[in-house]
Amino acid sequence: MRRTRSLEKKFLLYLTGLITFIMIFVTVIYVYLEREQARELIGDQALATALAVAEIPDVKRAIESKQDVEEMRVLIERIRESAGAEYIVIGDEDGIRIAHPDETELGLPMVGGDNEGALVYGESYISLAEGSLGTAVRGKTPVLDDSGAIIGVVSVGFMIDYIDSVFEQGVIVFVLWLAFIFLLGLLASKKLASSIRKDTFGLEPYQIARLYKEREAIFESVKEGLLATDQSGVITLINHTAKEMLLIKDDVIGKPIDQIIPHSEIGYVLKQQEVAGSSETTFKNKRLIIHYHVIEENGVYGGKVASFQYRSNMNELINALSEIQQYSRDLRAQTHEHTNKLYAISGWLQLGLTQRAIEFIHQETGTQQQDNQWLFEQIKDPTIQAILIGKRSKASEKKIEFLLNPESSAEWIWPQSASAPLVTIIGNVIDNAFDAVSTVEKPSVIVFMTDLADELVIEIADNGAGIAHSIVNQLFVQGVSTKEDAGRGYGLSLVQAALEELHGSLEIGDNTPQGTIVSLYIPKERGS
CATH class of the missing domain: 3.30.565.10 (Histidine kinase-like ATPase, C-terminal domain)
Structure with a gap:
């Protein structure tokens, strides 16, 4: 058979590939879910900040009267710094900026195209859009007067770069743990491969397969019946000759011997640890000669093997040997008789x-x-x-x-x-x-x-x-x-x-x- 990689190398190769695949798969899923979760959490924070700002009376008054705008801007800046947002933008009912971190942007229309839900429909929501400062996750909500009419909009934004930086810090820690787990997996794989190699007596899989095929061929070629059980009396091996002699037709590997051939001396002996040696017994009106051999594993009882044949087959061998011996005696007798006759002929010739x-x-x-x-x-x-x-x-x-x-x-x-x-x-x-x-x-x-x-x-x-x-x-x-x-x-x-x-x-x-x-x-x- 063709020689392949050793069991240990093959096991390490396959398990390393499996661990690597699992690590990559888990990392991709983690990155995707964690990124989405980070954006969702920051979006909720942005929306909560926007809702809080929209309820401040000074903000409503500044939008309606266009007065005290500077004081409102100072208040909004403090809130922005406290919330950690990149910006808080307030626009009137037309979307014209009233408050913005960059004073040069004041009086200009809000950009991003995501104000319609708040100014037209009065909705509060989270959006991902690109504004004057870059792409950001925004929390938007309308500003309502005392009668419930829409008078403006509040937009709180967290930049994508900031969200990604926070996310990347978590990913780095996650990857470090994955690397640690990967090394542990490699060490455990090598230990397991060495243990398996020890249990298989250093044999490679192709060698074990060859031994198994050779064993099957040898067992089936043996003319004697062979039957083996483990320490619990469960059948572990039986050849075709044994099935014929014991009248067994089904697959009985893994089944208790006393269930397959109940109330028989063979089943009783194979189930008893202390009984061994040779004996002659009757099974289904057939005389059998049986030899029992005990299997030991490091001095511990591991089962028993029975080899048996028909008594008549033994008789045939004995008879054949007896006949050969008889032919030998007959030939000696014939030689003796012919020798006597030769002596007689020799005597007649000498006497003339x-x-x-x-x-x-x-x-x-x-x-x-x-x-x-x-x-x-x-x-x-x-x-x-x-x-x-x-x-x-x-x-x-x-x-x-x-x-x-x-x-x-x-x-x-x-x-x-x-x-x-x-x-x-x-x-x-x-x-x-x-x-x-x-x-x-x-x-x-x-x-x-x-x-x-x-x-x-x-x-x-x-x-x-x-x-x-x-x-x-x-x-x-x-x-x-x-x-x-x-x-x-x-x-x-x-x-x-x-x-x-x-x-x-x-x-x-x-x-x-x-x-x-x-x-x-x-x-x-x-x-x-």
């Missing part, structure tokens, strides 16, 4: 009995060629061929006559998935037949098989002592055997389990004149 040695070689070669020819021509499946060849060697070592019925025929090639069950089924039944004829004077085991119909039929007949009818139904129970040896009685139980996997069946009957016939029926559709 050359013709006897040649006849023996022809006899052994012909018998083996005939057996191999029947086997390879009549049986096409390599797994069944291997089983019969191995058992033939074992029979030769035990001095048992082991024959394949000449009328046997099996054309069906079984898939790889059926190899282990077939080895278990055929191998164990033939071994049982060998054991059954071990005490007979002329032991014989005959195998017949055909798959002309929809199933493979195998009959294995021996001339042993036979099986008592009273124990036939008990032979498939693990540990039950017709022998008295300890540790026996597992063969037919394994055969029964393998037959169930292939949806096959088994029958046990009497052979004539003595012995037992075991008939196996395995549907070919299951194998496909």
Whole structure:
């Protein structure tokens, strides 16, 4: 994956950009609102001053009589200085200035074009206009005589430059606080980035993403079921195999284990902190072998992981290993037998009995060629061929006559998935037949098989002592055997389990004149 910026740099970059954007946005809003608020407050002050001036009797008298104007101007100047206004202008009913800070402006019309509301309509209001002294926020109100007639106008103004200077002082303080907050945000961002990096063990986001994808791929490729819970018994991980084995269809991540598989040993163990190790249990009539592993975080219990598989899968591995070991013993037996025959041939040659040695070689070669020819021509499946060849060697070592019925025929090639069950089924039944004829004077085991119909039929007949009818139904129970040896009685139980996997069946009957016939029926559709 492409390498990008480190988590710490990326976090600082993004958070610095976010803080900067927020600061600029807040500053713009503050400047706009504060400027408008400052103008509004000063406008209210100007209007209040104008209303107060308009109610002074000396002002009204000076406007009406045009006398004592100088005294009024002195009074207005004191009021202006006290209010902090830039100017207070008083005009008559025609808008001609009677009082003005600049004496050169006296007697001239008031400028700005905003007197109509006061002189015509008698309104009091705030306006923003440009007068003789510059742009100002003005408070305007009419001057009324005792009868309520409009006789003049009062205009109190605060210059925009003055308002902006007052506003700028507040903005400077605001910006200084913003800068302080910005520095605190940067320090906190760096501290948080370092903490996150520590919590992620120094891994960058792309590395964490890769580990997550690798973990998912590994979990789904594992043939065993995997299920993990946290310290509270909540499911944190489950792979597809575990869902199939536990018959779970929905997404269960984040849900308590005892709600997903209630009243089960698995759920109980995963919820208990002190329980660990391996065990064998039954779930939905399936035998499972489970291994529990405790998760610890700095010595503190952090949850548990369960890995499990079907008991039958373990049996298959055991059976496969057992068969391999059996083939190895059979090959050693065959080697031993051939060594003995070579010694015999060597002795005949040393004694000068050359013709006897040649006849023996022809006899052994012909018998083996005939057996191999029947086997390879009549049986096409390599797994069944291997089983019969191995058992033939074992029979030769035990001095048992082991024959394949000449009328046997099996054309069906079984898939790889059926190899282990077939080895278990055929191998164990033939071994049982060998054991059954071990005490007979002329032991014989005959195998017949055909798959002309929809199933493979195998009959294995021996001339042993036979099986008592009273124990036939008990032979498939693990540990039950017709022998008295300890540790026996597992063969037919394994055969029964393998037959169930292939949806096959088994029958046990009497052979004539003595012995037992075991008939196996395995549907070919299951194998496909």
